[in-house]
Amino acid sequence: MSSTRTRFAVAAAAALALAIPLAIRNADAATTPTAAAASLTPAQALAAVQANMTSANQVNTKPHINTMTRAQNVNVYQVAPGVYAYTSSMAIDDDGSDPDPDPDHQGETTFQDSNGKQLAAHHVPFYVLGDDCWDRKTPCPHFFYKEHNIKGRQFALMFYNGKVIGSIFGDTQTANNQTTSDNDSRELGEASVKAASLLGIPSSGTTGGVDNGVTVVIFSGSSWVVNGTNANLNANAQAMVQQALDSLGTGPGTPPTTPPTGSTFEAETGALSPGGTFDSNHLGFTGTGFANTANAVGAYVDIPVTAATAGTETLSFRYSDGTTAARPATISVNSTSRGTLNFPITANWDTWATASISVPLTAGTNTIRITSTTAGGDANIDSVTISQ
Numbered sequence: 431m432s433s434t435r436t437r438f439a440v441a442a443a444a445a446l447a448l449a450i451p452l453a454i455r456n457a458d459a460a461t462t463p464t465a466a467a468a469s470l471t472p473a474q475a476l477a478a479v480q481a482n483m484t485s486a487n488q489v490n491t492k493p494h495i496n497t498m499t500r501a502q503n504v505n506v507y508q509v510a511p512g513v514y515a516y517t518s519s520m521a522i523d524d525d526g527s528d529p530d531p532d533p534d535h536q537g538e539t540t541f542q543d544s545n546g547k548q549l550a551a552h553h554v555p556f557y558v559l560g561d562d563c564w565d566r567k568t569p570c571p572h573f574f575y576k577e578h579n580i581k582g583r584q585f586a587l588m589f590y591n592g593k594v595i596g597s598i599f600g601d602t603q604t605a606n607n608q609t610t611s612d613n614d615s616r617e618l619g620e621a622s623v624k625a626a627s628l629l630g631i632p633s634s635g636t637t638g639g640v641d642n643g644v645t646v647v648i649f650s651g652s653s654w655v656v657n658g659t660n661a662n663l664n665a666n667a668q669a670m671v672q673q674a675l676d677s678l679g680t681g682p683g684t685p686p687t688t689p690p691t692g693s694t695f696e697a698e699t700g701a702l703s704p705g706g707t708f709d710s711n712h713l714g715f716t717g718t719g720f721a722n723t724a725n726a727v728g729a730y731v732d733i734p735v736t737a738a739t740a741g742t743e744t745l746s747f748r749y750s751d752g753t754t755a756a757r758p759a760t761i762s763v764n765s766t767s768r769g770t771l772n773f774p775i776t777a778n779w780d781t782w783a784t785a786s787i788s789v790p791l792t793a794g795t796n797t798i799r800i801t802s803t804t805a806g807g808d809a810n811i812d813s814v815t816i817s818q
Contacts, residue, residue, distance in 0.1 A: 498520070504618045773808070
């Protein structure tokens with residue numbers, strides 16, 4: 431764990447201040463994130479985060495301590511479901527398996543690599559959070575990672591002075607039951623030597639660091655836990671950066687791919703066959719979630735839609751299929767089959783595509799049923815859009 435060090439501040443560059451809204455979804459996807467089709471700059475993604483770091487989105491009710499300045503003025507914001515951000519200092523943590531001349535160096539980090547080895551501060555970019563709830567209350571008045579589905583090696587973006595890197599949750603500040611350090615579990619703003627060096631911040635454990643201006647954006651959920659060893663954890667984290675950046679730059683309610691013009695109806699307004707669920711654990715969906723049917727032939731989702739007049743219309747389904755096989759389905763309107771529609775695979779579960787079919791609709795409410803024809807069940811269905 432981290433120990434007290436004498437640190438000298440380096441003036442921080444001002445944070446970027448573009449005004450791009452944020453619409454990232456819960457990051458707990460079923461698979462490890464991979465690069466998305468869109469490509470956003472660090473400035474665009476950071477601006478999206480900053481636009482949502484508002485008092486309405488603040489998680490903590492008591493301020494955290496800036497590790498470098500000791501001022502109690504750091505807050506954490508839930509900038510979207512499952513995504514948390516704060517801006518603070520960067521004090522340098524050189525704990526870990528690397529040899530280091532700093533007299534305060536310790537040999538262990540709180541979390542280990544996938545082989546159970548202590549993380550190497552000079553090789554792995556990691557950030558530090560409090561070890562427990564200093565206040566001993568539930569929910570914690572301070573941001574406490576265990577209450578927010580955050581685990582060891584949890585992925586985060588770190589922004590500073592126009593740069594961005596990927597990092598992992600690697601170490602913790604002192605817990606309440608420890609007396610060997612003056613560090614406080616309420617502190618925020620510490621990261622490893624490697625994180626500092628990648629961001630261009632002086633990385634000495636005694637004279638390095640920066641007072642403020644480092645923004646950390648944590649993606650909670652099991653799919654954003656980075657696996658690997660000291661030799662490749664850095665590379666694995668950096669490989670996830672663009673996916674995370676892209677997820678931060680989509681405007682509210684706007685999907686990464688533009689749906690057809692028309693009336694859109696969200697899948698979560700409908701009903702599922704037994705075993706199905708309405709989920710929100712993948713990036714990029716619209717509305718409040720998407721339909722995830724059971725993995726079985728005959729599994730279905732019903733979506734009620736409204737047509738102004740009777741006639742033939744095009745139904746465009748927004749879906750994702752992160753497996754290795756397409757998921758065809760029978761499309762029925764008001765209990766009458768209108769043919770089979772193929773739902774080809776997408777790059778991953780966070781990538782959405784559109785599949786369309788023309789069907790007759792009656793004026794008023796119609797029930798659209800998507801029924802799986804394979805044992806894999808339906809693709810994840812986000813919405814259906816009606817257009818001529």
